[in-house]
Amino acid sequence: MTFEAGDVHAVAGENGAGKSTLMKILSGVIGDYDGTLEIDGTVRRFSSIRDAERDGVFLVPQELNIVPELRVGEYLFLNREPQRWGFVDSKTLWTDTAYWLDVFKLHVSPVARMGDLSTHEQQLVSIGRAMTQGVKVLILDEPTASLTERETELLFDRIADLHLHGVTTIYISHRLHEFERIANVVTVMRDGSIVDHFRLERGGDTTRRVIHSMVGRNLVDMYPKVPTAVGAPMLELEGYMLANPEPKRQPTVRGVDLTIRAGEVVGIFGLLGSGAFALARSIFGAYSGAVTGKVKIKGVSTRIGNPRDAIRQGVAYLPAERKRDGLIVAHSIESNMALAALARFSRNGFIDRRLELQSIQQYVASLRVKCHSAEQSIRELSGGNQQKVVAAKWLLTDPEIFVLEEPTRGVDVNARIEFYELINTLTSAGKAILLVSTDLPEILGMADRILVMCEGRIIREWKRGEATEELVMIHAAGEHEVAA
Amino acid sequence: MTNSPSLVAPEVTSVSATPRLTLANILSQSRFRLIPMIAVLIFIWIVLEMLTGGLFLSARNLTNLSGQVAITAVLAAGAVLVMVPGYIDLSLGATVAASAVVAAFASTVYGFGFWPTVLVTIGFGVVLGFWHAYWIAWMHVPSFIVTLASLLAIRGVSLVITNAETISPSMDLLVISDASLPPLGSIVVLLGMWLIFSLLQWREWRAQVSAGVPASFKILVLLPAVSVGAVSFLGMIIAANYRGIPLPVAIVLAVVAITGGVLRYTPFGRRLYAVGGNRQAALLAGIDIRKHITVVFAAMGALYGVAGLMLVARLSSAPPTAGQGLELNVIAAAVIGGTSLMGGRGTVAGAVIGAVLMESLANGMSLMNLPSSYQSIAVGLVLLFAVYVDVRGRGSRGDD
Numbered sequence: 001m002t003f004e005a006g007d008v009h010a011v012a013g014e015n016g017a018g019k020s021t022l023m024k025i026l027s028g029v030i031g032d033y034d035g036t037l038e039i040d041g042t043v044r045r046f047s048s049i050r051d052a053e054r055d056g057v058f059l060v061p062q063e064l065n066i067v068p069e070l071r072v073g074e075y076l077f078l079n080r081e082p083q084r085w086g087f088v089d090s091k092t093l094w095t096d097t098a099y100w101l102d103v104f105k106l107h108v109s110p111v112a113r114m115g116d117l118s119t120h121e122q123q124l125v126s127i128g129r130a131m132t133q134g135v136k137v138l139i140l141d142e143p144t145a146s147l148t149e150r151e152t153e154l155l156f157d158r159i160a161d162l163h164l165h166g167v168t169t170i171y172i173s174h175r176l177h178e179f180e181r182i183a184n185v186v187t188v189m190r191d192g193s194i195v196d197h198f199r200l201e202r203g204g205d206t207t208r209r210v211i212h213s214m215v216g217r218n219l220v221d222m223y224p225k226v227p228t229a230v231g232a233p234m235l236e237l238e239g240y241m242l243a244n245p246e247p248k249r250q251p252t253v254r255g256v257d258l259t260i261r262a263g264e265v266v267g268i269f270g271l272l273g274s275g276a277f278a279l280a281r282s283i284f285g286a287y288s289g290a291v292t293g294k295v296k297i298k299g300v301s302t303r304i305g306n307p308r309d310a311i312r313q314g315v316a317y318l319p320a321e322r323k324r325d326g327l328i329v330a331h332s333i334e335s336n337m338a339l340a341a342l343a344r345f346s347r348n349g350f351i352d353r354r355l356e357l358q359s360i361q362q363y364v365a366s367l368r369v370k371c372h373s374a375e376q377s378i379r380e381l382s383g384g385n386q387q388k389v390v391a392a393k394w395l396l397t398d399p400e401i402f403v404l405e406e407p408t409r410g411v412d413v414n415a416r417i418e419f420y421e422l423i424n425t426l427t428s429a430g431k432a433i434l435l436v437s438t439d440l441p442e443i444l445g446m447a448d449r450i451l452v453m454c455e456g457r458i459i460r461e462w463k464r465g466e467a468t469e470e471l472v473m474i475h476a477a478g479e480h481e482v483a484a
Numbered sequence: 485m486t487n488s489p490s491l492v493a494p495e496v497t498s499v500s501a502t503p504r505l506t507l508a509n510i511l512s513q514s515r516f517r518l519i520p521m522i523a524v525l526i527f528i529w530i531v532l533e534m535l536t537g538g539l540f541l542s543a544r545n546l547t548n549l550s551g552q553v554a555i556t557a558v559l560a561a562g563a564v565l566v567m568v569p570g571y572i573d574l575s576l577g578a579t580v581a582a583s584a585v586v587a588a589f590a591s592t593v594y595g596f597g598f599w600p601t602v603l604v605t606i607g608f609g610v611v612l613g614f615w616h617a618y619w620i621a622w623m624h625v626p627s628f629i630v631t632l633a634s635l636l637a638i639r640g641v642s643l644v645i646t647n648a649e650t651i652s653p654s655m656d657l658l659v660i661s662d663a664s665l666p667p668l669g670s671i672v673v674l675l676g677m678w679l680i681f682s683l684l685q686w687r688e689w690r691a692q693v694s695a696g697v698p699a700s701f702k703i704l705v706l707l708p709a710v711s712v713g714a715v716s717f718l719g720m721i722i723a724a725n726y727r728g729i730p731l732p733v734a735i736v737l738a739v740v741a742i743t744g745g746v747l748r749y750t751p752f753g754r755r756l757y758a759v760g761g762n763r764q765a766a767l768l769a770g771i772d773i774r775k776h777i778t779v780v781f782a783a784m785g786a787l788y789g790v791a792g793l794m795l796v797a798r799l800s801s802a803p804p805t806a807g808q809g810l811e812l813n814v815i816a817a818a819v820i821g822g823t824s825l826m827g828g829r830g831t832v833a834g835a836v837i838g839a840v841l842m843e844s845l846a847n848g849m850s851l852m853n854l855p856s857s858y859q860s861i862a863v864g865l866v867l868l869f870a871v872y873v874d875v876r877g878r879g880s881r882g883d884d
Contacts, residue, residue: 286768311770325768328761330828339758340769342751350749353688357695365696373697393769 008159008169010179012210013189014440019172022189023139026170027059028052039136056136060126062145062272068115073097075114076129100128104158120151124158131165138162139170144178145272156182174271174438176207176477188213211473223445224417226424227464230448231262233299234432235283235315235401240293242278242456252278252289254456260401260432265423267435267447268458271476275456277320280403280436284317285310297401311340313401316394318387320405320436326390327378334360334374336389341396363392368418384415391422402426402433408442420446440469452476520873521821521837522711528841532848539851543726551661553843554732555580555794559810560817560835561736561743562787565780567818568747569759569773570827571620571627573784575612575634576791576811581804582642583609583792588802589645591654598656606789612638613785617778635811642804650803653796660797664730670723674716677737682709684749732794736836739787744832752776760827816863817842820870841866 013019024030026037028046036043039055046052049059067075073093074081082092097110104124108117117125123143130138140159144152159182162169171183179186180200188196188210196213200206235258242253253275260266270276281287283295285304295302297313304310310317319325328336337360338345345356360374367388371381378386387407394402404423408416423433423446437443443450450462452475460475532540539545559576566573587605590596596604612634619630665673685705692699723729729737747753758766759773767773796802821838823830845866846859 284768306770307768308770308772317768319768324762325764328758328765328828331757331761335754335757338754339766339771342754346751349751351751351754354691354694357691357697361695361697 007184008163008171008182009185009187010171010173010183011187011189012173012176012179012214014214014438017189017214018192019189020141021192023059023141023170023172026052026137027057027139029059053133056134057139058130058133058135058137059139059141060123060130060143062142064119064122064126066114066122066126068113070114071111072101072108072114072117072125073110076100076125076132078129080133096132100132103131104128118151120147120155123147123155127158131162131167135167137168137170139172141172142174142272143171144173144175152178174477176210176473179210180206186210190214207474207477208470211470214469214473222413222417222441224420224424225446225464226428227448228263228424228427230264231430233259233261234297235260235434236294236296236299237283238294238296240279240282240295241291242275242282242287243290243292245289250456252456253282256293256453256456256458258451258458260434262400262430262432263427264449265427265433265435265447266449266451267437267443268451268453269437269440269443269472269476270453271438273455274453274476276436276453277405279453280317280405280434281319283310283401283403283434284315286317311397311399314399315401315403316397316399317403318390318394318405318407320409322383322386322390322410326393327386329379330377332375332377333364333369333371333381333389336378337363337374337392337396340393344396359396360392363395367392367422382412382415383410384412384419387411387419388415391419400431402431404433404435404437406437406439407435408437408439440472444469444472454478518822518831518834518837519711521834521841521870525837525841525844528844528848532844532851536848536851540848543722545847545851546722547726547730549843549847550730550733551798552847553840554730554736555791555798556810556813556817556843557736557836557839558739558787558794559791559814560821560839561739561832562784563814563818564821564823564830564832564835565743565747565756566627566784567760567815567823567825568827568830569756569777569780570763571777571780572815572825573616573631573781574628574811574815575616575631575638576788576814577807577809578635578637578639578642579609579612579785579788580791580795580810581802581807582612582638583788584796584799584802584806585642585646585651585792585804587657587793587796588651588653591657592651595654598659601653601657602793605793606786609787609789609792610782610785612788613782614778616785617781620781621774621777631811639804646802646804648804650801652801657793658797658800660731660735660793662731662797664728665723665734667724667728670729671720673729673734673737674720674723677741678709678713678716681712685709732798735790735794739790740832740836743783747832752779756780757828760824760829762828813842813863814839816867820867822874838870 011019011022021030025033025046028049028051031045031047037045039057044051044055046055046057052058067078070078073096076097077093082089082096084092094110101108101110104127106121106124106128108121114122114125127138127140143155147155156178159169159171173179183200185199186197186206187194190213196209198209237256237258240253240256240258241251244250244252256279258266268276268279278287282291283304285306285308295304297315302313304313304315307317323329328339334357338356341359342351345351345359357374363369364371364374369381369385369388369392371385378389381389408419411419423435426433435443435447444467448464450464450467450472451458452460452472454476455478462471529541559580563573583605586608587601590601590604616627616630616634619625620627664670682705685708689699689701689704692704719729747756755766755771755776758769758771759776763773795806799806817838818830818835819825819838820841821831821834821836823835842863845862846856849859849862850856
């Protein structure tokens with residue numbers, strides 16, 4: 001794979017296709033790989049981000065690494081401040097900053113605090129930080145995920161200017177329609193290898209071609225879906241709205257009506273910023289903004305204000321960020337599994353160890369958690385086994401409604417199939433499942449109904465078997481009006 | 485700028501680590517972490533015994549040492565309660581001294597009897613505890629700051645109330661440090677505690693076996709029962725030969741049994757570990773963090789009162805400036821005993837051993853007529869070394 005000077009090179013692919021891993025290697029985050037990496041014709045091996053930056057490779061991640069308390073100029077020259085006799089030469093600092101801000105056509109003061117800038121401005125300053133350090137290869141990971149349309153346009157103008165400076169831009173995005181606007185070259189990845197690579201020409205339908213290359217896999221083997229009889233409604237949302245926790249922003253979810261019935265798997269597909277994950281989190285009472293609208297569980301109107309309410313109502317939640325939200329990594333399998341169900345195991349205020357251990361062992365065995373013993377630390381388990389522990393934690397609370405977020409992210413193929421079989425077992429026992437995922441084949445393979453969210457709304461629904469990856473992707477990318 | 489950067493992408497192979505079961509791994513598990521600590525403690529005792537020419541392990545000095553250890557140990561047990569969910573209490577020096585002042589005031593100025601004085605003092609401590617809980621759990625001020633503020637402010641309050649004068653408690657309060665359980669009663673208490681401990685270990689083993697865990701009777705029951713049995717047997721011999729268990733030691737045993745029992749055997753205790761291990765995950769598992777923290781700081785407050793009573797009895801006076809630097813000694817004892825400053829890890833038993841270790845060094849060195857400056861040097865180095873060994877044993881740079 002070659003990236004040429006001055007190009008804006010778009011990289012597309014589904015989650016898990018290997019985009020981020022590749023970019024992490026290029027930017028020095030991952031230092032352990034086979035093969036060679038050449039820059040300007042010489043072989044390089046980056047073992048740290050510093051190495052990569054020294055050779056002019058910069059990554060601007062999706063979650064910006066800004067320091068909110070610093071002023072724009074201080075951040076722009078962080079760790080390489082202009083000096084005079086060992087002191088920061090503030091005159092040079094501010095004039096240089098002003099010069100660079102002018103180059104980016106950014107109308108902010110060099111002494112403004114980074115935290116006071118909008119996301120879009122922060123992003124441009126981050127790009128500027130790379131520019132002032134002699135960037136040759138700039139990697140932008142989903143830069144437009146949190147931007148408004150206008151801000152996106154402004155960012156694209158700046159990216160277009162970059163090639164005048166001889167900078168190669170690698171642009172990663174799920175928003176395929178953006179490619180035509182800014183990219184010269186597109187590469188599509190699937191399952192860790194490159195499946196398509198082409199230069200953009202006028203008149204070609206880029207979005208279609210990219211989607212076509214991204215998809216295409218045998219769904220039957222991977223997704224052992226067993227259809228079950230659908231029963232009474234378990235969870236109903238009506239006119240459901242989620243305010244954005246950050247002030248002066250569009251609501252994250254605006255007006256969603258959703259019903260999940262017993263024995264049913266409802267799959268929601270939505271790109272970052274579509275509100276799908278906020279919706280999932282809010283059903284468990286863990287959303288940070290204001291929630292409005294009607295919620296009914298088993299036909300009874302209710303309000304879920306915090307995770308405790310949710311658990312009491314029989315809701316379980318497998319978070320996408322497993323290590324951050326779902327597990328206590330330094331603790332053992334058994335203390336993680338028992339956590340949500342401790343009240344069930346206690347008698348007269350003390351834990352009944354026999355009951356606790358028996359229940360835990362039962363799930364270690366039935367979910368086939370691979371471990372030496374239940375006292376082993378979570379840290380030592382693979383992603384798939386960690387996810388099984390999270391699943392067991394919730395199964396022990398005997399819930400009726402499961403909210404699954406990216407349940408198989410970072411889970412190997414075998415454990416994935418085991419996990420899907422678990423979903424089958426749950427639905428045949430009459431549980432309701434909400435599956436929110438950016439893994440499109442997973443949604444198509446496992447859900448009875450497939451919903452697409454875009455900009456806080458459910459914009460389309462299909463029955464199982466009616467949707468294709470192409471269709472869903474076009475709607476999720478907000479392209480359906482064009483495509484129709 | 486006419487450079488032409490070109491990148492050739494590498495292939496990726498994933499490397500999976502396989503966990504190994506080595507002796508170091510086994511010893512680093514929480515339930516075995518105490519064994520090397522006890523070994524170090526015994527080693528230090530033997531060295532001190534030799535250096536002091538047999539003075540250190542005399543029954544008289546051990547009783548004296550136990551009085552010194554008791555206050556630190558009671559507070560260290562509370563510190564574990566606070567530190568396991570990831571908080572800290574820096575106020576001890578001032579709040580304990582203030583509790584001592586309250587005890588002295590209640591018994592002499594207001595002429596309260598023994599039990600009313602005890603109740604008023606512990607009640608005062610609990611109020612301080614709720615004060616901390618209010619600012620930490622409701623107002624979201626970091627515990628470090630809230631208790632640091634108390635360290636400064638409460639000390640000032642004590643000085644104002646007493647006009648910076650030392651007041652003495654009534655004589656009946658001195659019982660707390662002078663009395664001891666009768667020898668026979670002491671033996672019964674120690675025997676009973678050992679039996680309960682062994683029974684609980686045995687029940688744990690039975691529970692594991694019934695769940696199909698290949699649990700080892702030797703490791704889970706025999707080893708702990710024999711080692712704890714040996715310690716309580718030694719305690720029985722000393723108690724029988726001298727004058728029974730001193731009351732401060734009995735208080736320590738009670739506090740350790742309660743706090744240790746709560747941490748280990750109740751859902752409440754388990755949840756504290758979860759809060760310290762990963763606050764976000766604990767919240768998403770439905771844990772009411774605010775409620776738990778309030779209880780923890782209220783309990784810590786009760787221990788201010790208990791420690792204050794022990795302090796006023798031991799000094800037979802309540803100087804408002806007493807207990808300077810106590811908070812750091814207590815935190816050091818908890819940390820030496822394997823409690824993590826980041827939360828999620830720690831045992832009461834470890835903290836008590838940590839307290840014994842620190843006070844043994846201080847006591848032994850004063851028996852050798854070394855100035856107290858040398859004691860701080862020794863304690864500081866022990867703290868550094870103990871944490872280093874712990875970090876190394878876990879084979880990681882902190883927890884993630």
